Amino acid sequence: MQVIGLCRFSYPAVGGFQVEHDSIEERIAYLYAEERMEERFHLMETVALPCLREQTDPDFTLVTLVGDSLPDRYRNRLEALVADMPQVEIVAAAPGRHRDVMKQVLNDARRNPDAPCLQFRHDDDDAVSVDFVERLRQTVRDCSGLIANHQTVAIDFCQGYVARLEDNGIHAALGHHPYFVAALGMYVAPGCRQTIMNFAHHRLARFMPTITLPDAPMFVRTLNGHNDSRQKGAKEPDLLRLDAAGLAEFDARFAIRR
Incomplete structure (x- = not known):
């Protein structure tokens, strides 16, 4: 079964941002500002991509969407990175x-x-566990009876970390976060044209059955200077600096190394 991930890398969409802009030109200028792009590349290189490089099941596609206006220096840098x-x-x-x-x-x-497929979103500042793709496929096998009767089924690995990567270490909090973007997948039946992007991630359970797996930490959602979802005053959780055991877990489960 094909597994497809979607990563938006500073794509200048019309809508889809909680940070508002008066024109598409203003949005492009915001997205491609040098300071912001340096942060996005750093997070892509150290958080979003390492966990995918080390997937225990490497049979997946990651479509990385960029704007056709992305400056050549950034396009070339992205191509070299992947x-x-x-x-x-x-x-x-x-x-x-x-x-x-x-x-x-x-x-x-x-x-x-x-043919059926599995889909997931992958933000450029988040990580998933190195066994995420393997567990997506295993969940389909485990729940084949349910899945056979529906056009779409969400698969939510709802335990994970919120984290901030600082010069003095990684500060994180483990929690239960249902229907976050990170580590949330969706089964799509043969011939069905719906996608995981047809639905707001936090509302998936209103439109389809969902399978919830809270047994292990399966994602890291980083907090950084340009989190779109934090621009309207969302409260930051209390984060604690990881000790040696915590750093070892981030290394083993998410390929995040400091």
Whole structure:
């Protein structure tokens, strides 16, 4: 079964941001500002990609969506960063309505629309456990009876960390976070054109059955200077600096190394 991930890398969508801009030109200027891009590349390199490089099941596709206006220096840098990852497909698109573009990109990535697939979103500042893809496929096998009767089924690994990566170490808090973007997948039946981007992640349970797996930490969601979801005053959880055991877990489970 094909597994498709979608990573938006500073794509200038129309809508889809909690930070508002008056024009697409203003949004592009915000997204491509040098300080912001340096942070995004650093997080992509140290958080988002290492865990995918070390997946126990490497059979997946990661569609990385960029704007067709992405400056060449950033496009070349991104291509160099993922040159050792055959799973990554960089797709460039003109600005468009957020969900419409994302749905089209996911459907275009399906090798065989008449076969089922698994989909997930992967933000460029989050990590998933190195066994995430393997466990997605295993969950489909474990729950085959339920899945056979539905066009879409969400698979939510809901235990994970919120973390901030500081010069003096990693500060994190383990918690139960249902329907976060990170480590949230969706089964899509043969011939179904719906995608994980048809739905707001926190509302998936309103539209389909969901399988919840809270047994192990399966994601790290980082807090940083440009978290879109934190721009409207969301309260930051209390974070504690990881000790040696915590750092070893981040290394083993998420390939995050400091």
